[in-house]
Amino acid sequence: MILPFLREASKNLFSKPSTEAFPAAPAPAKPNYRGRISYDPEKCVNCGMCKKVCSPAAITTEIEEVEGGQKITYHFDLTSCTFCGTCQDFCDEKAIVLTDDYLMVAENKEDLIVSGSRIKPVVKGKLTCDTANCIYCGLCARNCPEEAITVDRATKSWTVDHDKCIQCGKCISKCPKKVLSFAEPAPEGVIFGEGCVYCGICAKKCPVSAITVDRATKSWTIDRDTCIKCGQCVKNCPKKALSMGPIEE
Amino acid sequence: MLKNAIAKSMMRSPWIYHINTGSCNGCDIELVAVLTPRYDAERFGFKLAGTPRHADIVVISGPVTSQSKDRLIRTLAQVPEPKCVVTLGSCPQSGNVFKGSYSVEAPVENFVHVDVAIAGCTVKPEAVIAGLYKAAEILEKKREAMNK
């Protein structure tokens, strides 16, 4: 046929148009759509991984000293975001979620910045290093989201910028010789209390997998060195058997 | 009365001129998708114009490379008032992943006034429709301001 679309056109003329009714009717996004970022500051442990993995540097933080701790604000600039979802993937705490809200339209650029802040109480001491056992591998420095640690292998020096340090504990968890610690005050940690049913939720929720639960032998162990004292296990314990407090070595 | 009719029509027939300032083509095809049967922006009178002289809404996509900056400014100057500028996606607003490149002049707001920003990488056609609709409303307001 010379005019291949003649039939198509005449058929369409008498059939319903395939146009979607949007904006009259809502048009939900497809599953796994990565849209507007939602940030839950309550879940955030301020580890800063999101900031580190963000390729267009869309995530910025703002730290403000307030009474009783630090006010840490995270800004997610949607006008800069590529919606790759890496921050979501890297957020152990699931504080960052890319929702299916795609209607990111604004007259003001400020309307397209998602922010959230929490006040983080100062609970830890300053970061110290047991230089006697340190091998100056530099893993701590490499993992520090704020680049507060400087390690020089040649001169065997280990320094920390306490102003930059956000006390996330990444360095401690990464240290192979376990020589890093928040020196003072007395270390705080998860206390195993009464009523445990060994369900294992705490182990699953633990972002650093410090908790091991064996139901068969009814054993609950925690690797204090790994634990970042984030409190996820305490929050999620169905029996309220866990609590935070000072621990004895 | 004619003035009101004209102001009303401003919103009902916005013609779009699209400038690609070094975009990866993602936002561009989404803008074209808006005109396909599935989204059919012509319902609201949107139409792609071939020249800036016919345009009401200028849609900018891409991170504004150094080469395209002058051309963007020149083209925008040639659009008759009242006009609206809409940015498509993250690139024009910030440079997105190209931010910091020697050849990217990223935030387009540094040299042109942006009326509506549509975020997304890439934008979804629905978002484009919503954004353009908003721009059309701004057009009507601008025209009403001209009436006074």
Added chain:
Amino acid sequence: MNFSLIGALQILFKILIFPGLLFVVVIGLFLAGIDRKLVARMQKRVGPPLRQPWFDFLKLLGKETIVPHAANKAVYLAAPVIGFTGLVVMALFIPVFGYSTFSGNGDLIVLLYLLTIPAVALIIGGSASGSPYAGIGISREMVTMMSYELPLIIILLSVARKVGGSALCFSLGQIVNWQASNGCLAFHPALIPAMLAMLLVIPAEVGTQPFDVAEAETEICEGPLIEYSGAPLAVFKLNTAMKMFIMTALFTNLFFGGVSTASLIGAGIPAIALDAVIMVLICIVVTFLSMSLIHAITARFKIEHLFKFYWTVVAGLAALSLVLVWFGL
């Protein structure tokens, strides 16, 4: 001519309201809206509302008019108005079946030449804008014009021969009257090729896809219209819409001229009104067949293919009709 007040008012009414300016503008924009809606529907879209051409027109009126540095201001601004005027005047020459403004008017050759006025206005205006894109555009517009003029004149001559026999008959009024008594020309087999050719000439004359090479917005940025903005552009867009009506009305008169209701209900204002309605209905059908349908199912021609198409296929159809009519079929 009687210069009494009533007579003058009547003439003014004819020029400004029916079948002159207002009628043509309203029906033209209405047909343009129908065309856009139909194309959208054939492409499985919802399409713009029927009032969309009105919105476009009013919006363009409200925009700034920029006269570029390279343009010749006087010609640039006058060109669209000249085209518009030519079309309005032409509308007065096309009868609504039996009813026409200037009785007995409507010489086919005059119409053929009046039809070139809007196109020439577009060309001169584009040329005066000083843009090189417009230069390419006017070149294409002119080639398009050369393309369709050949079939158009053959069509007109075939009709004239059929109606006039061995006497010269270029009067549109006479053609309509002949059809009223002998049946519509569309049902005379010899003229069916001419009718098909005419259906193909209309879109080129109006400049709709796929024959809009002159204004190809994706290649040469709207061609002659490139520098136009605001009110002059609005007038050009209006011209296109009016041309739609004028061409379809010409078609209706040439091939369906005999369906006037004057013989059924007696001449008078009701008959004229009814005729106008019937005419508009036929115009809608013709718009659908010649513009919307072809627009929806084809892609834009290249200019050299367009020329070849018109001078071979369309002119061939028309010439076939002329030969058939000539030898008495």
Added chain:
Amino acid sequence: MSYIHFPVIAVMTLFMGAFLTVVLGRHSKGVRSFIALAASCVSFALIAMLVKPVMIDGEIISYWMGNWAPMSGYAIGIGYEVDQLGLFFALLVVTTILLSAVYSIRYIEKDSSQDFYYVLFLMLSGSVLGLVMTGDVFNMFIMIEIMTFTAVGLTAFRNTSFGAVEAGFKYLVIGSIGSSFTLFGIAVLYGQCHTLNMAQLSAMLYGNHSPATLMAFALMFTGLAVKSYIVPFHTPAADAYTTAPSSISMVFSGMVNKAGVYGMIRLVYIIFRTVDMPSVQTLIVLFGTVTMFIGVTMALAQHDFKRLLAFHSISQIGYVITAAGLCTSLGLSAGLFHAMNHTLFKGLLFLCAGAVLRSTGTTNLDQLGGLSKRMPKTTLCFLVGAFSISGLPPFNGFASKWLVYQAAYEKAVTTGNIFYAFVTVTAVVVSVMTLASFIKVTQAAFFGQLPARLADVEEAPGLMLLPMYIMSLLCVGTGIFYDKVYQYLLDPAVRAAFTVSNYIDRMMGDGYAEAAGVEDVFASNPHFSYWNPVIWLALFVIVFCAAYICVVTSKGSRGQILSDEGGAEDGKYATFFSGEKALPSHVAGSDLFWGFKTDWKGYFRVMEGLHSGIVNDYALYVVAAAAFVVVFTFAFLR
């Protein structure tokens, strides 16, 4: 003083002017211009005074040189006979002369040897004027000879350019061949009839053709066709019109080739009265149709302003010949009307080309552009001329072309000959192509962008603009009041062509025609009822004013009109170049109509081969066409 002396005085004034220029005007520019202007004014006034007695009162002036009246039925002396047809052409001639003389004053002021220019110019004028008013075939030949040789001189007037000399040479060769054919034809005729008087020849030859007179007809027909530059004799015209000064190009297209057309009409309508034969009609219409088609297609391919106009001259003469060859009163009116309009609009266009040449120094369309900003008055005149020749209503070209179509199609339907239907179609298509090539000039020379080289070009001086304005007004005026033109100029001329007996009787004495058995053909009145340009124009003006006020000038609800007076190169008022900085980029003449040229590539290649520029080839075409005419005459004329 009786007006019967006027024709001779008008001719002699011009020849005397030429003589006086040599004697008195060698050293003074003022005297030269004054003589030329005075001579052309006097001849214009004399001819204009003949309008009342000849055109309106219907008188035919006959004048015997030295009072050598016919003796015993044989005309021996040289007779002048001014009938309405002759006067119609004489009016065209004197108008052209007068306007050209005015234009020349400033136009050639920078040229050397202006005295020769005026001598040749006045002799050319006098010869053409004599040609259209003479009643003697041999006198006609003499005038043709003077015309040819002065035209050759004027063609090569600007002999500093190689092209001018070459064009002059071609003109000389082809013109001489044409003159020889004419002379040969006249010789044969004289041998057969023993007279050279047109009226007497007409009476003797009426319905009384022998092989010798047919031979004479064929030769004279060819000779006069060469003078009217129809295809295939058009080749020297293209070169001559291009290289001659524009004031002379105007004279060439305005009256020199009209002289050829006049000769052909006189030949077929009066002297031989062969035009009643369908075969002669076919021959002439065939020549005319081919001429208009080849002329216009060649014009489309040109990129020199004047050369393009030259080919249009050829094409428009095709219209005239076609219409005149139809042998209907409508057809002849159309032909004469178009001849007149052609004189007006083509003269106007040549004058515009001259103004452009004078201001910019070139007529190459690829080097011009944007002149409308610097030369607005010339542009206005050019647009009037361009719209006239393209036949846009309400200019005069439309009225005459409309008559041509009507005449051709009337012929088609009344004779049932489909050939004439295709002639009509060709005529319309040629008209559109004419429009196309003038759009090309408009875009290439007057609109578009102004090259930096032409940034300070000046408008033509007032004395050059004056004739252009007059011609523009005439173009519009004759287009709108064409019924008046018909009534006072065309109708008498057409009647004169059809009533042969009047012509004979006035010259040879009453009753001569009847005795020779000459019958007049009934010439019906052409009817044009549908097209009333006055109403149309009134409408146009009303609606235009209303729309213009609404759209362009009214303030208020509409957006403002902003235009750039300062002339900034960049920014809001710059031309849109897809965002680039506006560059001087002009779509010139040879860039246009690409699709058309591609489709016609083969045709243009053939045409290019045929227009080889070698004068031997051109002479061959003339001889071949003459052979064709002779064979055609003997095969089909009966």
